[in-house]
Amino acid sequence: MIRTVTLSPGFDHEVHVDRIDPGEVGRVMSWRVHAAGKGMNVARFVKTLGAEVHAYSLVGTLDEGRFRKAAAADGVHVDTFAVPGQTRDNLTLTSEALGPMAGHASGPRLDAVPSEAVDRLVSKLLRDMSPGDIVVLSGAIPDGLDVEIWARVAHSVVAAGGCVVVDGQGAALVEAIRTGVVSMTKPNENEAGAIPGVRVGDPLMSRAIAGLRWMASQGVDEPVVSLGARGIVHRWNDAIILTSCPIAEARVAVAAGDAFVAGYCVAASRQRLTKVMPIDLAVATAAAHVAGDAGLGSVHERIASIDRAVLESL
Template sequence: MILTVTPNPSLDRAYELPSLDRGAVLRAARDRVDPGGKGVNVSRAVTAAGGRTVAVLPLGGPEGALLGSLLGAQGIEAAGVPVAGSTRVNITLVEDDGTLTKVNAPGPELTPAEAESLLEAVRVRSAGADWIACCGSLPRGLPPEWYAELVARAHRAGGRVALDTSGAALTAALGARPDVVKPNAEELAAAVGRPLATVGDAVKAAEELRERGAGAVLASLGADGQLLVEADGSWFGHAPAAAVRSNVGAGDASLAGFLAAGGTGPVALAAAVAHGAAAVQLPGSVMPTPSDLAPAAVTTGREIPLDRPLTEPAP
């Protein structure tokens, strides 16, 4: 069972447009609303693959009620923590050429009591969890050290933690030694304070995060593939480039695939790559089902193309 923790969940509304013209009245060809937030997306991907998951998250206002209802409709058990503020609504505009424009709301400000209630909900629900996936930005009111406290409490209870966050929250949590961290290239560059121009640069940055406390690093390099750097060695995984319909939630689908496949080694890396490649071909933040996956198209190995320039260098 994979327990997910999403401190700042959302309702994700996606609109598909021919093009984005500022100042004009735009008519969407299609639209949809999905439960959102990185941990929520991991739960959705686990469920789509037929696995078991529980989603811990704060819920507030009518938006929170709708989010909880949508999760229930998808067969996801939501361990909602009531909060006074309203759950945020994020907007994604998808143009025909694949260009995405995202507007992410800040979300509610949690009180210290609400923050503690969230930690307690994780403790109560974590018994029997194979992994605890802690994902996304922290809402207002939660200090950067909140994830570090969650990791420390989980470890004292014997749990394994996968952390997907960025900035000060990631930096603060490394000292608590999360079992896996999952940055993308930009987040990895920010964590080490230098740009990444090649795959080799990303490997060195991942190794640095391990030296600072991460047990393993699963790094998404976008179209260039994914890296897994852990105590037993490093692996590189890649799948052929596909037509990108939406990359919203693709990294979350990758993490779900990785954890569901054991969370370590090349087999788990291959599952991560397959899930990410499938997710980008689906609309909005739809999570892939087994029929969407193409595992035969994935290649993994210890031979890493260190000199390969990144398609999108991380600043």
């Protein structure tokens, strides 16, 4: 079973309009609302790929019913834990007139989350777990929570026989990596700036390699740094590899990293049933999403298009 944890939830409004003309009235072509936050996004992609997933999320007190309903519409079962405040609203906007690429705007995250709510979430997660489960700790942590929260959860998950994937940021990400129990983590080029030894003024590839080396030195089994359209830098045996999957046209940029994590976890959870490597399914899933394939039907076809280049020895 794949389980995802979200401490910074949101509602993602995907709105498609015919045009955007200042002072003029356009027409809404479609409007979909998803229960979101990075862990919820991962869960939605996992479900689309046909694997079983169970999500755990904080949510604003007044939004709990609406959040569960939106998750259920995407086929995702979520255990919610109510906290004071309003769940943020995010907007992804596309226009027929402006072309396929979407614009995205994020609302303010939950603030001053009580640690007791997080404790209840983690307790339920650990009660539900079975040995071999993959647990994904995703996204930012609300202000006021201890930056070691992901680290503590990671230790508890591994003690219960689970496998930990972390897709976080800032000090919380660094502390989680330092536990030495993380199986995979994938900061993007900006998030990698929080990693010790990564110098912001260095060239992009130098920063990615420095971040990768530090994560490997901390015991991460599969360290990854994502570079957007350029692909990912990761470890392959004793080498550092640049892997990418070309697409004809980028249509959706937001949540590409969540699609990557979902593909990775699905392949890792089915390693005995498929010869597809987790990194390959991860890259192909992200590429399919960025290309605008909402149903991810082209994922396995894209694996044949994956490119690799050796950068240097690890």
